[in-house]
Structures are given as structure tokens and as C-alpha cells.
């Protein structure tokens with residue numbers, strides 16, 4: 001039992017432009033426990049992806065943060081990278097007239113190690129419109145886009161009714177292939193420092209923000225209208241290593257080991273994750 005897992009229903013009233021907008025925190029984890037990720041809120045995924053296999057539970061460090069990382073040694077499958085992926089037990093979907101703000105405070109480590117992707121994203125899949133399709137909304141931090149730099153970029157993307165059995169990338173509302181659009185956007189800061197990011201999802205709106213030092217949110221980018229996911233989605237946080245089929249994210253310098261003594265971890269620390277339901281901005 002982790003006493004420090006918070007599922008708070010906090011109703012706050014803020015005044016914006018003279019109108020009161022109620023906002024409700026519908027999910028929160030501060031990762032203040034002493035063991036692995038909480039099974040009451042998170043499911044640990046175990047499938048293969050890219051150059052490794054998921055199965056590592058997010059490790060709560062005792063310092064109030066959770067490590068989400070890739071290990072070079074995998075005790076389950078030696079010679080394959082050990083990866084971490086967690087998804088929420090619950091699904092989320094914005095109500096009419098509302099938006100959901102999915103927020104994470106995180107610090108990407110090992111920017112010197114290329115070939116790692118850490119991500120905060122929403123995802124669902126299912127059979128619909130005659131194909132196996134997925135909805136998704138992502139923030140991804142590619143160490144290839146951050147190594148030895150202080151003006152890092154982050155990858156944002158939207159997926160709507162994307163056809164997983166006939167995968168095409170960079171398509172917009174195609175009747176067969178669906179939508180998948182990704183953009184590498186300048187973050188304007190070092191992702192290796194503690195930063196807070198937001199995915200805002202509402203009806204026909206998907207926007208990405210980063211908190212600024214003055215507390216205001218800076219708009220990173222967005223997608224609108226028919227590009228925006230509509231199906232209920234789980235929230236995920238993960239760390240993995242793509243293979244050479246994703247050349248922008250792959251790096252051959254990252255190699256697994258079969259020697260447990262050579263274990264090394266690359267990924268990010270997560271201070272907290274929360275979801276806030278609020279009135280859609282005008």
C-alpha cells in the first residue's frame with residue numbers, strides 16, 4: 001500500500017476575465033511512495049517495442065519522483081533492452097464544453113545518450129470503420145534532438161482513426177489511413193531541467209504547452225478540427241529505444257548487454273502527473 005498516492009477531487013474556482021471557471025483535478029500521482037508504481041492507478045505494460053521489451057515498473061525513488069527508463073541489461077530477456085511503459089487504469093475523454101489538461105513535471109536525463117525516446121501520451125485502439133485503428137496524442141522527448149544542446153526540441157503528434165494495419169505517416173484525414181501528423185517543435189529550454197508540460201484535449205482542439213518560469217503557459221503547438229482524437233484514451237508514460245526504422249530517433253551507440261554488471265539506465269524522472277478538467281477557453 002502506498003499512502004502517498006493521491007486521487008484527489010479538488011474543486012477550485014478561478015476568476016478569468018470576470019467569469020468563474022470551475023476546474024476539477026480528476027487524477028494526480030505525486031510518486032511519493034517508496035516502491036514501484038502504484039497498481040491502483042497504473043498498469044505496467046510488457047510487450048516488445050523497438051529494440052526492447054517493456055516490463056520494468058516505474059521506480060519511485062524515495063525522493064518524490066519516479067524513474068521511467070531504459071536499461072541496457074534485461075534480466076527477463078538478456079541481450080534485449082529493458083523498457084518502461086505505464087498506462088493509467090482509467091480512460092479519459094473530454095465532456096462537451098470542457099477540456100482536459102494532462103500535465104507532467106519531468107526531467108529527461110542522459111541527454112548525452114542518443115537513441116532514447118521518453119513520452120507522455122494518450123492512446124486507444126479498436127476495430128472501427130473497417131480497420132484496426134488508433135487514436136493518440138503525444139509529447140515525445142528524443143535524446144537525438146537534445147544531446148549536447150541547450151535549445152532542445154520536443155516532438156508533438158496527433159493520431160486519429162489511424163489504420164494500424166496499413167500504416168502511413170504524415171497523412172491528414174485520409175479515408176483509409178486516417179490521420180498521423182508529427183512536428184518537432186523548439187522547446188526553448190533544456191529538457192534536462194525540471195519542466196512542466198501540458199497536453200490539452202477538447203472537442204476539436206489538441207494543444208501543447210510548457211510552463212514558463214513566470215507561471216504562464218507557453219504554446220508549443222496544436223491540432224484542430226478533424227485531426228483531433230475523439231475516442232476515450234488511457235494516459236501513458238514510457239521510455240524505449242526505437243530501431244533503425246525510425247532513423248530520427250535510433251542510435252547505434254546504445255547497445256544492450258547480457259552482463260548484469262554492466263547495467264545502465266537512461267530515461268527521465270517524473271515528479272508528478274495530473275489531469276485537470278476545466279471549461280473550454282473561449
Ligand SMILES: [Ca+2]
Pocket residue numbers: 030031032063064065270271272
Ligand atoms: Ca513528486
